[in-house]
Amino acid sequence: MEQHLAASALRQGWAAGVVRSLLVWAGNVGADPADSTDTALQKRLMVALSVGLLPLTLLWSVIYLVAGVPLSAAIPALYTAVTPVNTLLFSWTRNLRFYRFTQLLMYLVLPWLLMMSLGGFRESSVVVIWAALCPLASLLIEELRDTLLWILGFVALLAVSAILQPYLTPAGLPEAFVNWFFVLNVGAVITIAFVLLYYFVGQRNFFQERSEMLLHNILPREISEALKAEHKTIAAQHDAASILFADVVGFTPMAATMTPLALVELLNEVFLCFDGLVEKHGLEKIKTIGDCYMVASGVPRARHDHARVLVQLAMDMREAVAERTFGGQKLAFRIGINSGPVVAGVIGRKKFIYDLWGEAVNLASRMESHGQAGTIQITRRTYQLVGSDYLCEAKGTIDVKGADRMEVWHVIGRKPAAA
Incomplete structure (x- = not known):
């Protein structure tokens, strides 16, 4: 029992170390000394999410290829091929707007195309849920008005999918395969969303506490609290x-x-x-x-x-x-x-x-x-x-x-x- 707990703790520590290393590396991609704290955080999250999805898209591509649906396998493979090139381009140009837009567009469109190629919501194991990462990531790294556009795009694709559902041809994947991919798709997206929110909230709390500490060093606590409550x-x-x-x-x-x-x-x-x-x-x-x-x-x-x-x-x-x-x-x-x-x-x-x-x-x-x-x-x-x-x-x-x-x-x- 003790050996099992020790091994579990070791795996958790290794996973946490990998995440920290990815975030540190992501913070250096496209970094600019003139970046504000918010901009630096946006770049780090965008790069970490984009690169962090590569192992999963590669795995999904291989599984679909083995399952005998090469067209569906090509869609996550497209993300696997484009994202490294786009990230290298971003590290050179530091153009966050272009990098952010292209990556969010792939988050939104590719899962929808994959779902259509597999035959609909159920036959694709609701793989379209991956498209929800688009408005979620936008909410963390873009202005609210931009996020609303991505949300509208996500809802529009769901509506189009519902309309086209009767005309789609199922890929004929085994029932067990479809059921297990329900678990993988829903579980992976929820885990990624939790990690994103956990890191974002932690960083925002850190910067908030540092800002409040600086404010309290300038003003008495009662005065700073009054200023924050009402101008x-x-x-x-x-x-x-x-x-x-x-x-x-x-x-x-x-x-x-x-x-x-x-x-x-x-x-x-x-x-x-x-x-x-x-x-x-x-x-x-x-x-x-x-x-x-x-x-x-x-x-x-x-x-x-x-x-x-x-x-x-x-x-x-x-x-x-x-x-x-x-x-x-x-x-x-x-x-x-x-x-x-x-x-x-x-x-x-x-x-x-x-x-x-x-x-x-x-x-x-x-x-x-x-x-x-x-x-x-x-x-x-x-x-x-x-x-x-x-x-x-x-x-x-x-x-x-x-x-x-x-x-x-x-x-x-x-x-x-x-x-």
């Missing part, structure tokens, strides 16, 4: 939020001494580090502007501890920067935080962005730009929300562009009781 303006007022800006000290002169690649790699290393901390605290990265990094807390999901968790993020960022180098260099950051009401929304149709607006955002940016290297500078609004948990040092008042003189504090660390 409308996304805007919301958040009365309690906190905003953080972090900026590299001395970035401009440092950038002037670096190659473009080294500069981008350094920023990527820094922002990947910060991204991990933002995800750890469940906050929302808004954007990067040059060497400036912006994070928000309390948007789009409200939370009562928006200021405290953002200050903790700032401390973790300061600690991470102090403990390591980026691009082989030690960096220092200014970090500014402010709390208050903000407006959040999505702007633009192309390359859109989820952004924040309001005085609270502007003041958070000023806290960063008026700060000092290695410090976390906060406003009174933020201090009132975190002063019970964090040790903060008053730094008096500073002149802030676009506002009156403001009191500021520097966050030193967590208070022992709060820790």
